[in-house]
Amino acid sequence: MDILLGILAVIITLGLAFLMSNDKKRINFYAIGIMLVIQLLITWFMFSTPIGEDIIRWISNLFNKLIEFGQEGIGFVLGGFELAEGGVFFFNVLLLIIFFATILSVLTYLKVLPIIIKYIGAVISKITGLPRIESFNGVNSVFFGQSEALIAIRSQFHHLNENRLFIVCASAMSSVSASIVGAYIQMLPPEYVLVALPLNMFSCLMIASIIAPVNVPKEEDKVDISDVSQDKSIFEAMGNGALEGGKIALIVAAMLIAFIASLELVNWIIQAVFAGITLQEILGYIISPLGVLMGIAPGEVVQAGSIMGTKIVTNEFVAMLELQPLLDQLSEKTVGIVTVFLTSFANFSSIGIIAGTVKGIDNAKAVIVSKFGMKLLAGSILVSILSATIVGLFL
Template sequence: MDIIFGLLAIILVLGIGFLMSNDRKNINYTGIGVMLVFQLITTWFVFNTPIGQWIIGTISAGFTNLINYGKEGVAFVLPNVANVGEDGSSASVFFLDVLLIIIFFATILSVLTYLRILPLIIKYIGMFISWITGLPKVESFNAVNSMFFGQSEALIAIKSQFHHLNDNRLYIVSASAMGSVSASIVGAYLGMLPDEFVLVAIPLNMFSALILGSLIAPVKVKREEDRVDVKDVSGAKSFFEAMGNGALDGGKIALIVAAMLIAFIASLELVNGIIAFFFNGVTLQTILGYVLAPIAFLMGIPSGELVQAGSLMGTKVVTNEFVAMLELQSLINDASLSDKTVGIVSVFLTSFANFSSIGIIAGTVQGIDPDKGASVSKFGLKLLIGATLGSILSATIAGLFL
């Protein structure tokens, strides 16, 4: 029965995307079908085969080692900060154990970019996706690039091609940026959620963003307008300058995330305080939980956990993924949710699809091309809906195999 409801959810998501389409005659159904098959095969392979579990376990172990190396750097700079709870046991300090690890991951990404290793990997994976789906190279490259770099960085990487992007193409590249995550903060996610769900969510959400983008804003381009250039992708002049730039960028990201969390969590408590004044015991999360419970049901969430799952999903959309992940982490620690719910919700949360991302993407595009920045602002809400539908699609597919 769960499989039937899951398939209904997939059909519903694709149906909404079709109804939102601004050019239904030119929808690339073949490419969409290919990407759906890739999602299903990838998820089945990772969750239901020994080889897939070994691969994801090996990748997870690699990330764990990197996180531990990052913690050594944090411990050297802050040796006297003791992570000790009230009972004398070791306690986690979010800023130290999660956010500061971003600095090390950003440094690695910067070095790999300077050495031209990462750009070539991204380029050829993007070309492969373009070849099997029929999508333009720029859109495919940007989708892969968005898996490694943040929203702003991914869009800046294709700024030389912006003069070729009409509104539909601009929608797809923006959707890829919003539906993805940055590799520099994956380490932070892994510090809060089960590794296998975060890692499988990254490619799933990349394909989901392209699927919904291809439905909502179909594109056809001329060959001369479809080129990808990876030259001079790093501004660093030396290996050590790349390390320094990466460290500084990572530090900025860590502080930005910390500032946003303070603002969002405090604002959420303020809203809950206002709601409680009129309706005792009711919170915004509870309201969102009931609103999104039907969607959670179709996604495969067990009936007794629908409101909790819907609450986490809604919190992510109206605030950001970190706020929702922190709430999910506490539920995981308390064993309040089943493994299936944890997996589905974790995949849903692993993306930048939230209201604040509209401003980030519009601001980045505005800096590259003011006219196109105005276009992004106009379809900002449509962008958020499409990216959220993509997260639902990814989480539903994950739920089919859990």
């Protein structure tokens, strides 16, 4: 029964994307089918085979080792502080972003990541028939944040029409930065966070290709990685990466303060009118029918739906902090589905971040992004639903 509900959820998700499509006649259904099969194979391999489980464990151990290195740096700077049991979220989690951003900056300067991303994108383009720039950006968004992913293809922006712009922006919103993954896996089960990365990439390319189908001439479809890094030495790359990571950590901390405080304010107002109910509970009831289709148990669906709704109206960190204390209370399947749903930037604040980034690259394109901002968010939510549903089929 759960599998039938999951299949129905996939059909409904793709159907909603179809209803939102700008040009239904140009949709590449072959590419959609190929990517759906790839998603199913990835999830089956990771969760249902010993080799896949070993790979997840190895990657998780690698991240944990990097976290240990990062904590050494944090300990040196903050070694004099006496932290209470459980530590301080900013010190124990967010400051790790600095070290991960430094690693990404160095790998970018050495052209290791750009080359890997370019050729993985080329393989995806070859298999699915999608344009190279969109495929490259989809892979690039797995490693870099919304702004960085878009800046990496700034030299190609003049080739992007409205549909192509929608796809690259959707990839930026539907992914997460690898520099933040270390923080995520300290809060939630790493196997679900890690499997969400490739699943979201393919889910986004599927949903975005349905909503905004493209047909690109070969002469307009070239990927240039010659200027992905402006650093002149490895030490400059380390310094700039550390500064960028510090900025991200402070931005996340500021957003958490603002969103959590605002959520408390909204709940205070709601409870003054309707005693005993919160915004999270309202969102839980709204999302619960969809949650049942995704595979969440009926007894847990309101609680899970409230967390998923919180992510949409605030951000993924706020929602993850709500899920973290419930990991031992909810079933493994619910935890997996909700974790995958949360592992993306699909929320209202991302519209402004993406529009601002595009404005810095091309003013005219920023106007276009502002027009389809809500459609971009709706598509990205469908991406999260699709990825979470696929995982639910194998739990």
